[in-house]
Amino acid sequence: MASVASVEVPTLPSGAACLRGGADHPLKSGPPPASPWHAASMPTPTGPRPPVSAPRAPAHGLRIRARRLTQRVRGAGHVLHDVSFDAAPGQLVVIAGSSGAGKTVLLETLAGLRGADEGAVLHDGVRPGAPGPEFGFVPQEDVLHRDLPLHRTLVYAAGLRMPPGTSAASVTAAVDRVLDSLGLSHRAGTPVRALSGGERKRACVAAELLTGPRALFLDEPTSGLDPVTGAALLRTLRSLAEDGTTIVLTTHVLADLFRGDRVVFLSPGGQVAYTGEPGALCGAFGVDTVEDVYGVVSEGALSGGVVSEGVVAEGVVADGVRTEPAPDEPAVPRTGAVRPLPRQRVGAVRQWSLLTRRDTALLLHSRLSVAVLAGSPVMIVAMFAVLFRAGAFDPADPDPGSTAMIMFWIAFGAFFFGLTYGLLQICTELPVLRREWLAGLRIGPYVASKLTMMLPVLAGADALLLAVLRALDRLPAAGWDTYVSLFVSSVLASAAALALGLLASAAVTEPGQATLMLPLLCFPQVLFSGAFVPVPRMTGGGEAISWAMTNRWAFEALGSGVGLAALWRDGTSGLGPPLLTSYGDSFAGPASRGWLILAGFALLFLAVTWAVLVRKCRGGVVRDRSGR
Numbered sequence: 008m009a010s011v012a013s014v015e016v017p018t019l020p021s022g023a024a025c026l027r028g029g030a031d032h033p034l035k036s037g038p039p040p041a042s043p044w045h046a047a048s049m050p051t052p053t054g055p056r057p058p059v060s061a062p063r064a065p066a067h068g069l070r071i072r073a074r075r076l077t078q079r080v081r082g083a084g085h086v087l088h089d090v091s092f093d094a095a096p097g098q099l100v101v102i103a104g105s106s107g108a109g110k111t112v113l114l115e116t117l118a119g120l121r122g123a124d125e126g127a128v129l130h131d132g133v134r135p136g137a138p139g140p141e142f143g144f145v146p147q148e149d150v151l152h153r154d155l156p157l158h159r160t161l162v163y164a165a166g167l168r169m170p171p172g173t174s175a176a177s178v179t180a181a182v183d184r185v186l187d188s189l190g191l192s193h194r195a196g197t198p199v200r201a202l203s204g205g206e207r208k209r210a211c212v213a214a215e216l217l218t219g220p221r222a223l224f225l226d227e228p229t230s231g232l233d234p235v236t237g238a239a240l241l242r243t244l245r246s247l248a249e250d251g252t253t254i255v256l257t258t259h260v261l262a263d264l265f266r267g268d269r270v271v272f273l274s275p276g277g278q279v280a281y282t283g284e285p286g287a288l289c290g291a292f293g294v295d296t297v298e299d300v301y302g303v304v305s306e307g308a309l310s311g312g313v314v315s316e317g318v319v320a321e322g323v324v325a326d327g328v329r330t331e332p333a334p335d336e337p338a339v340p341r342t343g344a345v346r347p348l349p350r351q352r353v354g355a356v357r358q359w360s361l362l363t364r365r366d367t368a369l370l371l372h373s374r375l376s377v378a379v380l381a382g383s384p385v386m387i388v389a390m391f392a393v394l395f396r397a398g399a400f401d402p403a404d405p406d407p408g409s410t411a412m413i414m415f416w417i418a419f420g421a422f423f424f425g426l427t428y429g430l431l432q433i434c435t436e437l438p439v440l441r442r443e444w445l446a447g448l449r450i451g452p453y454v455a456s457k458l459t460m461m462l463p464v465l466a467g468a469d470a471l472l473l474a475v476l477r478a479l480d481r482l483p484a485a486g487w488d489t490y491v492s493l494f495v496s497s498v499l500a501s502a503a504a505l506a507l508g509l510l511a512s513a514a515v516t517e518p519g520q521a522t523l524m525l526p527l528l529c530f531p532q533v534l535f536s537g538a539f540v541p542v543p544r545m546t547g548g549g550e551a552i553s554w555a556m557t558n559r560w561a562f563e564a565l566g567s568g569v570g571l572a573a574l575w576r577d578g579t580s581g582l583g584p585p586l587l588t589s590y591g592d593s594f595a596g597p598a599s600r601g602w603l604i605l606a607g608f609a610l611l612f613l614a615v616t617w618a619v620l621v622r623k624c625r626g627g628v629v630r631d632r633s634g635r
């Protein structure tokens with residue numbers, strides 16, 4: 008830990024006088040807490056700047072132009088109003104303004120993630136197309152998996168972002184370089200969850216730098232960081248800008264306003280109250296402190312007037328940049344004319360293989376997941392062994408009631424494994440998925456990778472269940488064909504349940520909601536399976552619902568595979584024939600009929616999962632606040 012004496016107090020660039028005038032700014036009241044990163048690896052503000060360089064130094068940054076942007080958001084009305092300004096290549100632009108002023112919406116619009124309702128955003132003179140490797144976006148929430156070591160996490164991120172055909176050595180070299188440039192080399196082996204907030208934020212920036220972007224957009228990168236760490240991050244971004252990258256960020260931290268080349272200050276209501284050099288901010292409003300700027304801008308917005316001299320007036324922004332197209336700039340067409348930036352995506356098969364490997368690594372790194380995966384089959388097998396007596400399938404002395412229940416609980420066990428394994432797979436990583444989708448991830452390989460990773464685990468659990476029940480004489484001494492049939496029925500039941508779990512996981516917005524789905528999804532599967540109330544005894548409505556229950560088809564396929572109808576009809580127990588009457592032709596069809604239906608359900612659920620995820624990813628890179 009660095010001593011207080013060794014800690015640098017962040018200093019501010021010239022022009023920050025109005026910030027220093029702030030009555031209670033932390034910079035006025037003594038040295039901030041020590042930051043090992045700052046003390047160890049960051050130069051003093053007056054010393055040499057940090058050795059930041061993207062793996063491929065951009066020839067020049069992106070020129071971004073916002074022209075008369077108006078943005079409406081459903082439920083919030085007009086969020087941006089007639090916003091115009093320029094970000095020149097290699098500039099660091101800071102967007103400020105009170106809470107709810109529209110900073111995030113503006114950032115997303117500038118990045119091309121939201122289409123403007125009116126006006127236009129131009130990237131190098133054309134409307135932005137699909138984001139590619141030349142684009143970096145760091146949302147407020149962390150967009151890296153937390154369970155793997157940082158270096159490995161970035162290697163996987165690089166595999167999805169770097170051009171197809173990039174060798175493993177080049178990927179590793181790129182990761183080493185960005186870690187070094189962001190002062191994170193010494194944390195390469197640390198799991199992401201163990202990094203500090205500032206280190207995690209830098210790790211997210213590192214993932215974006217892997218492709219050497221020409222523009223980097225960051226939503227409140229310094230929020231939650233102590234002043235020293237925040238200042239150091241801003242210096243890092245400043246260095247990137249000096250290397251040529253255009254950087255646009257939003258902030259609530261007053262000191263950040265003076266570390267950029269340009270401030271865009273939004274008033275409540277989403278109008279530009281000021282845009283220009285940071286040093287002229289306070290003077291433009293005739294006040295001494297930035298806090299006063301916030302106050303004046305809010306009051307101005309309330310009274311609906313122009314807030315101060317030097318601020319936005321009719322079509323002209325403070326520093327004289329006109330909002331009309333410059334003479335050299337083509338007029339912006341209102342519709343069409345979208346010229347996507349060139350984009351090379353990693354192929355679907357490679358994405359699937361990389362995602363499957365990453366999911367497996369994540370699973371194995373999470374002790375809790377491994378414990379649940381291994382523990383739940385063992386627990387269920389143990390409960391079965393205690394619950395049922397041996398020999399229920401003995402033709403000489405069968406116990407027909409128990410045979411039906413054993414089949415049902417095998418079906419339900421397979422369903423339960425699949426559902427619980429699937430439920431937390433997607434909702435826990437939605438921000439990561441959205442960001443990677445922007446970087447070129449396809450949803451098809453993503454969903455397929457979940458199935459590929461989990462299905463062998465489920466098949467193992469199902470095989471264990473059947474093997475132990477047979478060893479304990481809870482299943483009949485039948486041939487391999489019977490057990491192959493039981494195994495196929497169980498695995499398909501698990502696969503359909505896994506797909507249902509993935510669908511539920513994709514549909515909810517938080518892991519807590521996914522947990523609530525568990526009983527909701529399990530209850531009807533028990534009640535309408537046809538095991539407790541045989542299908543012929545259900546009401547018409549009940550029978551219709553039972554058609555949609557995968558558990559019904561698994562129960563019938565298992566019963567058919569083990570020959571329940573013949574056992575009940577030909578066995579010596581007098582309870583068999585009445586049961587057969589009760590269950591009707593539930594087990595009369597071949598097991599393959601149930602397999603086809605289960606496979607159909609699995610495909611249907613996967614297809615809907617795919618559609619839900621495509622919609623969510625298109626909906627925005629940041630968390631959807633409408634709760635969709």
Ligand SMILES: Nc1ncnc2c1ncn2[C@@H]1O[C@H](COP(=O)(O)OP(=O)(O)OP(=O)(O)O)[C@@H](O)[C@H]1O
Pocket residue numbers: 080081082083086104105106107108109110111112113259631632633
């Ligand atoms: N998807 C959405 N659904 C509903 N309202 C939204 C959505 N996105 C933005 N808004 C609304 O638009 C307004 C601007 O939101 P935005 O997040 O851009 O503000 P901000 O200036 O970034 O705020 P903060 O500084 O608090 O993060 C807010 O009133 C917000 O509630």
